Amino acid sequence: MSTATTLRKGPDINGFFGHFGGRFVAETLMPLVLELQEEYARARNSKEFVDEMDALRRDFVGRKSPLYLAERLTEQLGGAKVYLKREDLLHTGAHKINNCLGQILLAKRMGKTRIIAETGAGMHGVATATVAARFGMECVVYMGSVDIHRQQPNVQRMRLLGAKVIPVTSGAGTLKDAMNDALRDWVTNVADTFYIIGTVAGPHPYPAMVRDFQSIIGEETREQIIEREGRLPDTLVACVGGGSNALGLFHPFLDDKSVAMVGVEAAGEGLDKRHAASLKGGTPGILHGNRTFLLQSADGQIQDAHSISAGLDYPGIGPEHAWLNEIGRVSYAAITDDEALEAFHTLCRIEGIIPALETAHAIAYVMKVAPTLPEDHLIVINLSGRGDKDMSTVLAAMDASAENAEKNAGKAVKGEA
Amino acid sequence: MSASRIDRCFEALRQQDCAALVTFVTAGYPDYRHSLEILKGLPEAGADIIELGMPFTDPMADGVPIQLASQRALAGGHNTTKTLQMVREFREHNQHTPIVLMGYYNPIYCYGVERFLNDAAASGVDGMIVVDLPPEHDDELCVPAREAGIHFIRLATPTTDAARLPGVLVNTSGFLYYVSSTGVTGSVAPTAEKVEKELARIRQHTNLPVAVGFGIRTAPQAERIARFADAVVVGSALVECIANADTEAQGRDDVLSLTQELSVAVREARTTLNVS
Numbered sequence: 201m202s203t204a205t206t207l208r209k210g211p212d213i214n215g216f217f218g219h220f221g222g223r224f225v226a227e228t229l230m231p232l233v234l235e236l237q238e239e240y241a242r243a244r245n246s247k248e249f250v251d252e253m254d255a256l257r258r259d260f261v262g263r264k265s266p267l268y269l270a271e272r273l274t275e276q277l278g279g280a281k282v283y284l285k286r287e288d289l290l291h292t293g294a295h296k297i298n299n300c301l302g303q304i305l306l307a308k309r310m311g312k313t314r315i316i317a318e319t320g321a322g323m324h325g326v327a328t329a330t331v332a333a334r335f336g337m338e339c340v341v342y343m344g345s346v347d348i349h350r351q352q353p354n355v356q357r358m359r360l361l362g363a364k365v366i367p368v369t370s371g372a373g374t375l376k377d378a379m380n381d382a383l384r385d386w387v388t389n390v391a392d393t394f395y396i397i398g399t400v401a402g403p404h405p406y407p408a409m410v411r412d413f414q415s416i417i418g419e420e421t422r423e424q425i426i427e428r429e430g431r432l433p434d435t436l437v438a439c440v441g442g443g444s445n446a447l448g449l450f451h452p453f454l455d456d457k458s459v460a461m462v463g464v465e466a467a468g469e470g471l472d473k474r475h476a477a478s479l480k481g482g483t484p485g486i487l488h489g490n491r492t493f494l495l496q497s498a499d500g501q502i503q504d505a506h507s508i509s510a511g512l513d514y515p516g517i518g519p520e521h522a523w524l525n526e527i528g529r530v531s532y533a534a535i536t537d538d539e540a541l542e543a544f545h546t547l548c549r550i551e552g553i554i555p556a557l558e559t560a561h562a563i564a565y566v567m568k569v570a571p572t573l574p575e576d577h578l579i580v581i582n583l584s585g586r587g588d589k590d591m592s593t594v595l596a597a598m599d600a601s602a603e604n605a606e607k608n609a610g611k612a613v614k615g616e617a
Numbered sequence: 618m619s620a621s622r623i624d625r626c627f628e629a630l631r632q633q634d635c636a637a638l639v640t641f642v643t644a645g646y647p648d649y650r651h652s653l654e655i656l657k658g659l660p661e662a663g664a665d666i667i668e669l670g671m672p673f674t675d676p677m678a679d680g681v682p683i684q685l686a687s688q689r690a691l692a693g694g695h696n697t698t699k700t701l702q703m704v705r706e707f708r709e710h711n712q713h714t715p716i717v718l719m720g721y722y723n724p725i726y727c728y729g730v731e732r733f734l735n736d737a738a739a740s741g742v743d744g745m746i747v748v749d750l751p752p753e754h755d756d757e758l759c760v761p762a763r764e765a766g767i768h769f770i771r772l773a774t775p776t777t778d779a780a781r782l783p784g785v786l787v788n789t790s791g792f793l794y795y796v797s798s799t800g801v802t803g804s805v806a807p808t809a810e811k812v813e814k815e816l817a818r819i820r821q822h823t824n825l826p827v828a829v830g831f832g833i834r835t836a837p838q839a840e841r842i843a844r845f846a847d848a849v850v851v852g853s854a855l856v857e858c859i860a861n862a863d864t865e866a867q868g869r870d871d872v873l874s875l876t877q878e879l880s881v882a883v884r885e886a887r888t889t890l891n892v893s
Contacts, residue, residue: 214754222754223751223754224749224750224751224754225749225751226677226678226748226749226751226772226774227751227771227772227773227776227785227796228678228772228774228775228776228799230751230753230776230777230781231776231777231778231781232776370681370684370688371674371675376675380675380677383677383678384677384679384801387678387799387801388799388800388804389799390776390799391799483727485723485726485727486721486722486723486726486749487675487723488675488677491726494723496727498727499696499697499698499727499728500673500697500723500724500725500727501673501674501691501696501724502674502675502723
């Protein structure tokens, strides 16, 4: 019998990773959360569920996603060899579909007929609307009014797929507020409604369940890198908002001591200004059903997060990340809006890939560290989504930057005169 | 022990064959001064027990009126320390009306559980309801609260079935708060017949007084529930009095006059029943 310890066993029966996680929800929801936990445990062991999932992953989602050697990026950085795990090539354009597919199959097993979700950048909303359409279920997506404005293409996609998008104006009108309203809907409609949470957060079993559905990313990466390089990677890098794409990549490697892992948070305007880096700039607290690191005041009031990427501006992070950070298994870095934008443009121009602004944070981190590493160092970046949805944000930033450059040029000319 | 104020309150009302009127108001709303004036005025207006909402930025089980009240209170600089200060100031004039704090776990967790319970007990708090702390996490706050002499009042809902109810009741004290409908605060009005049946079911499991809340807004609704429940809780309708008033002073007066109306209805509920 193996006595090897594993970092992959969590959470415990009450949903805790160390002292993070748990099930901090209103009593109305508790029976439902417990029922989901039981049903998920049954489903994982059901051949029928696993087979249906595999077939849909292959034929509907388009898995396996390629592991692509970014030759020109590697050459430009002049250090480590950089691979991209191409989750952007999946149906709906991001890793979010992996999780939604798993959850809708559970909803179907539980006899639920109505799906609700929250979304920030809209990718989770689009993925939810997609699976709801595929399985013929009513779908309601809560989205902050600010995010609706900055992510119009995804709002239109959700509507085309038959989902009702409800603008949330409470609070700052972003992802956290959308999640509050989705929880309010769920409390009201517990009998027929399944809440598809989009990240590795929320009450137990969501953090573990979403992680498991996303772990296909790391499982494939493992096989693919061994096939290509004959060994495991040295470093895995992924962006972290709630942290589902990162955990999906990291989790199958957690027990491989030789593999370093870096989660990249959004430093926004800088860690001393407005940002969304819950681990780098937050403290432990309880929100949305779990204990984790949060951006909050000393009085325990939740603060608004900021990132140029709508998908990252959430004031919390999945509880397993909080634990992995605490035990030092995964390290976390933070990248600013400007650094992410620069990385976005770099990948567009030298690899012909338009990445999501979320992913651009991970790329920016690698652009910093790869040049300092030897050529035989293997880095895998999870390319979690594509950037079509971010066009208006990026173009607005380019216009603003051009305007500033013009102003500065004007000042310089005046100065000379 | 301060916690016995709740027990004494229910005992006294039982002897009069009356249900209790529980009023909910948000601490610090519309501002500290008027909120304290409301708090002080509630017992005289007929509130038997006062629930004092601790504002939180993300009150995920609350409807719009209470969300907005919390936001306004926080924008005005309200915090946990000031909520406890309000209770202290209230206690200078009133030693008999029970006060139950209602809120979410995070502000308490950040204040520090032990420090919070010490300060709450010292301020004259009798009980607390923490919406997002199910019995599965009793060790976090519920058990320490009871050890500190503060009742931990639990919510039971239509989804709390017979298998789950005993677990919900195990560390509950003071009274049980029955949430009459699934949904957020201030949503649909409960059907009295349905609630009466549910209460009969719950009473098979406990001798604790059972309060009914969520969706009760008017005197006739309160009266109907007070015929069979041990207490009737009204919150959103009172908070809306403040939201709809032109001035803070008018909001205060409107809260107190609605409380008076509700109190009369609750007091007379069983008399009316006996006559008819």
